[in-house]
Amino acid sequence: MPFRPYVLWMRLRAALSSLSDGALLTEAAHTAGFADAAHLTRAVRRMMGQAPSTLTAGVRWLS
Template identity: 85%
Template sequence: MESSDRPALAVHLSGGRLSHLFTGELGLPFRPYVLRTRLRAAMSSLADGALLTEAAHTAGFADSAHLTRVVRRMMGQAPSTLTTGVRWVP
């Protein structure tokens, strides 16, 4: 059994079926959902004045470089640029 199958088995579904239901309900697959949730948490921490490394670790990124790479890839700018004047709604 793969570790990715455990959540599905916990609710008595196959991994494929759980993935299908998750995507159908939320409009995007699980992994991109988790990544966006982590990005939002990191950006919110930065907007609240956290240092880049602290925000990265709080949101589950390996380090500030990892967070910066992901933000640049997904949003086209550095995290510091994006947090200037941004107020994230909970």
């Protein structure tokens, strides 16, 4: 896997992990290194085809 997509994937994992811990979208975006919530949303839509809110709404996270 090329380096840039790998880094983006790791940042997305960090953001989704923050969201699962109860962080707000903006907090999760900043924690993972995105400029703002819109930047995170665009990246998630591009990589996963759905908005972060859609991904986290129906998920029951394991602790």
